[in-house]
Amino acid sequence: QHNTYDIEFYGPNPLCGIYYLAGLRATEELARVMGDDELAARCHTAFERGSARLDALLWNGEYYEQRLDDVDAHPYQHGAGCLADQLLGQLHARALQLGDLVPPEHERAALGAIYRHNFRRDFREHVNCQRSYVLNDEAGLVLCTWPRGGRPRFPFVYSDEVWTGFEYQVAAHLIYAGQAAAGLDLVAAVQARHDGVRRNPWNEVECGHHYARSMASWAVLLALSGFGCDVSAGCLAFAPALPGPFRSFFGNGTGWGSYSQHETTVGLRCELRVDDGVIQLGELRLRLTQAAESVVATHNGIAVPSTVVPAPEGVIVRFEPQQELHGGDVLAVHIR
Incomplete structure (x- = not known):
């Protein structure tokens, strides 16, 4: 061999x-x-x-x-x-x-x-x-x-x-x-x-x-970022390995940008900024140390339909329809 x-x-x-x-x-x-x-x-x-x-x-x-x-x-x-x-x-x-x-x-x-x-x-x-x-x-x-x-x-x-x-x-x-x-x-x-x-x-x-x-x-x-992607399913995942506020570069082959998050006792706030390319996002998998009851998501400040469901070691935020993110777009998510 x-x-x-x-x-x-x-x-x-x-x-x-x-x-x-x-x-x-x-x-x-x-x-x-x-x-x-x-x-x-x-x-x-x-x-x-x-x-x-x-x-x-x-x-x-x-x-x-x-x-x-x-x-x-x-x-x-x-x-x-x-x-x-x-x-x-x-x-x-x-x-x-x-x-x-x-x-x-x-x-x-x-x-x-x-x-x-x-x-x-x-x-x-x-x-x-x-x-x-x-x-x-x-x-x-x-x-x-x-x-x-x-x-x-x-x-x-x-x-x-x-x-x-x-x-x-x-x-x-x-x-x-x-x-x-x-x-x-x-x-x-x-x-x-x-x-x-x-x-x-x-x-x-x-x-x-x-x-x-x-x-x-x-x-x-x-x-360190716990980044993962499945382009065929329109999925991105983040699971930072270090505690505290986190910010990192990401890229999935069709687009790139930065991801940031901050978890507190009252939930998780995260932000996906696309600098270039196009990203089709149907679901976001996130690590969360507390129970999630609700989610609010915005695309460039405009509310978009979203749901949150539990997953092993975290949650899945689903977007229906899928969100198409272009360079300059910002997707913000607040999970409580």
């Missing part, structure tokens, strides 16, 4: 396996949108079987590991190692609202293990025979560690390195999992290394200058 480490993994492993599960769920949803119920059902069945099998086979009680009869039969494997991107497929599923690919309690535990075992605050005693993207008193997230032993004789060649793209990936996933402080800890480590004195803050080098993997930083914005 070829992968981003420029080598092949053999046998059941979490990186490729969970990524495959994400692909099955995405294909299932796309098939439903296109009306191909047969394909959707096939993908759903394969996902259900694959998810159960992967969890039973690869979960070691703390994180997901690669299963091989002999980890040294092939070079460049990780075996019992704690791989930083073992949950990459689940991160995609979180960002795309595809649900749980693995049991959520195992997801949270594995994220905790990655943060605990792979994040180092000092690299003075760290042995790395490959490229050094972190030095001495700097902090960073190592690609793979072996807290339970079992390091292969020839582990995959980049295992002792630190890559910003993986740090952002794990940071975003920690935020999605409700561990925002740990996630922002990883982001702070990247920023401290690229402070304009030690390294260029506009060039987070991996295998070359301006390496594309650092664009995983965008996932941190998605996680």
Whole structure:
């Protein structure tokens, strides 16, 4: 199974396996949108079987590991190692609202293990025979560690390195999992290394200058804002991960702008400002910590028909008919 480490993994492993599960769920949803119920059902069945099998086979009680009869039969494997991107497929599923690919309690535990075992605050005693993207008193997230032993004789060649793209990936996933402080800890480590004195803050080098993997930083914005969209259903979602008043950029492929909200003891006020493009909005999914009894919505100051219904961890505000928002438009919602 070829992968981003420029080598092949053999046998059941979490990186490729969970990524495959994400692909099955995405294909299932796309098939439903296109009306191909047969394909959707096939993908759903394969996902259900694959998810159960992967969890039973690869979960070691703390994180997901690669299963091989002999980890040294092939070079460049990780075996019992704690791989930083073992949950990459689940991160995609979180960002795309595809649900749980693995049991959520195992997801949270594995994220905790990655943060605990792979994040180092000092690299003075760290042995790395490959490229050094972190030095001495700097902090960073190592690609793979072996807290339970079992390091292969020839582990995959980049295992002792630190890559910003993986740090952002794990940071975003920690935020999605409700561990925002740990996630922002990883982001702070990247920023401290690229402070304009030690390294260029506009060039987070991996295998070359301006390496594309650092664009995983965008996932941190998605996680902090809890942004989600389903253009086919005219749906936008926001679930800020931090308490207090919130404001953030958003974009859904047809338009972009800013979203802001402020929740108090008497309800939630939010505002959607479109700067450019066109957005068809049929429903707005919002995180709310209190019961909702009524909603008032306005489009450029004019009241529009809307209803509010409860949803897991929040509410859904529905607009009938759909609202068409253009550049310069403002949609305001007050939920009590």
